[in-house]
Amino acid sequence: MSQTTVGPRKVTERQNWTEATPEVLYDKCVTLANNLWWSWHPEVVNLFRDLDPIKWRKIDHNPVVLLAEMTAEQLAERASEMVLSTRINQAHRRLKEYLSKTRETWGARETGVLGSKPVAYFSAEFGIHESVPIYSGGLGVLSGDHIKAASGLGVPLVAVGLFYDQGYFEQQLDINGYQHEEYQDTHVQNLPMEPAIGVDGKQVTVSINTRDGVLLAKVWLMHVGRVPLYLLDCDVDGNNPQDRELTSRLYGGHLRTRIRQELVLGVGGVKALRALGIAPGVYHLNEGHSAFAPLEVVRERMADDGLTFDEALREIAHRTVFTTHTPVPAGHDRFDAGLIEEHLGPLRDKLSISPAQLMGLGRVEPQNEHEQFCMTVIGLKFSRRANAVSSLHGHISRRMWAHLWPWRVEEEIPIGHITNGVHVPTWLAHPMHQLYDRVLGGNWAQRMGDAKIWQNMYHCDPGELWETHNELKSRLLDFVRRRLGRQGRRRQEPDEVVEAARTALDPNALTIGFARRFATYKRADLFFRQLDEFATLINDPQRPVQLIFAGKAHPADEPGKQLIKKIENLRHDRRFAGRIVFIEDYDINVARHLVQGVDVWMNTPRRPKEASGTSGMKAVLNGGLNCSILDGWWAEAYNGKNGFAIGNGSQHVHDEITDQRDAQYLMQALRDQVIPLFYDRDVDGLPRHWIAMMIESITTLASRFSAHRMVIDYVRKCYLVAAGGLSSEMDRL
């Protein structure tokens, strides 16, 4: 507590005699850097950038590092050169206001029941900003967007995750196009993290008993606007050397590493909250990784209130919300009885249940000794409210887990859906934001969940929208050129190759973006099944097409790596040289540039394997048009005139036949719809019909697929019900 009183007092005293001493200015910048609120406020991002633009880029846009390498005097000098003081003061004031004005939020009005008993949101990864490498991809970005939106809405929520000091890997392609993985150490002092202080005034450390000894984890705190994010870290004195590295990397390779990470996240996470004096009213398990958590909550209830296991289980299940993200059976974590007993044995003793009973909780057929313990199964059994992440994924999940409720027909399987959404301030480019300010009115951001606001887009000046889009497209091309040059230099490519990067791509050509994890079901190669036809299509001199690819393959996914290699090497094929580029190291930064600047965002998953997908929603906000298989979110978003569909949403039982058909459909969509529409220009050179489609896309999709809407749905359909107490039965959303 002493820390919180010392900090502000220091500043106020100084303010009395002078506003702008270097130290005051510096302190304000530090305050800004220490709350990730800055990351979704372009004016604050630009402020940090303007302090040292070259370094800013070099250090991965990390303000903590930027400030550490600068004295207060240097900062003040730079601030006066660039006239930054006013901007610093304003940003600082806005942050203070944001943090103090919690009573005026939507959450304060609508989430009264939660009050002092917040939602505890568990996730194995959080993608908040590229400078905080504790995410690998879509799941993490979704969690990050969820907590940012909860912060904005003022929903009482605390988040729990793991701190990975090496994060996910950095991707580098060698001269042959083959992916290599690099792991960098991230130092705690370079991140906006502080020790999480417990009720005893010390940094919280939790200990978890296993049959094989004690596992320790210390707890860090990161501020994401109004939401505290607690991160558990096993690099603690007292752990053996192997365990100290347990949380170094996301999704550690072996099953034993995996179950230990999940033990720390779930069981350790619940213990951490208790040590912090936080008593959650609702537990939200985002994907199965954290599904051990309810077991520890049950233990607490039994110990504190003398409930039996069954009583405590029933009560805790009512307060638990579970979200599943995986429509592929193999994608769910499963462990055998040996690993379960080793890691949960001591907890099981306290729960007074037998090994067979515990295993039964993770099995579809509790008595089936051949069945492993599945994290999704325990997640479903332990939650009053369970949901998939798109309408189509809801159907798939109900079918997939129907045998858990054999007495019910499929429609009555208690798995509903809440479609994912994206955090608008994070993904919306500043120039588009300004355009919306002009067209939708100044306070549109507070009311963005209201579909009516977006109707004003129909009055938008097409020329202005097109100009804004082209400004963003040209920013994207600058970024791509810079990256290509850097990649070439690193690989020691010939000078002319590096030189050519400066002018790569054509700002007037139809530009298609494709970036995602290189899992085979995502079919990045669907383009190339008809290579000759495709080459002819994109090389029409009147109507050229170019493609920008990015994405990582899992280190163990050899087919994924071969796919990357194939695409990267197309640059040596005369028909594709200069028309297809691959940007290394897909992350939030690369994603932001791509979704903000492309004309078309392409998605070609093998239906129905894409649970939702969110990158296409980011493109919508910025005026990009989706061209996608009718899978995931697009199956419910596409209305015939707000983008393009590849195929008709059917699939064959044989993947090979599905793939062949979809490749045909893709060529048809490009040849008959996308390319002609883009190049259909009026006398002013404007593609009127294309722009109309951009407007239709924004108007019909922006509010529906925002994280704002998503979190409101979670509050209304899950959190409030879970916090409200008992009901006789699990029910569908």
Ligand SMILES: *Cc1c(COP(=O)(O)O)cnc(C)c1O
């Ligand atoms: C948005 C995002 C994703 C998820 O997008 P998908 O559509 O699910 O592929 C993955 N990685 C990054 C870096 C993102 O920004």
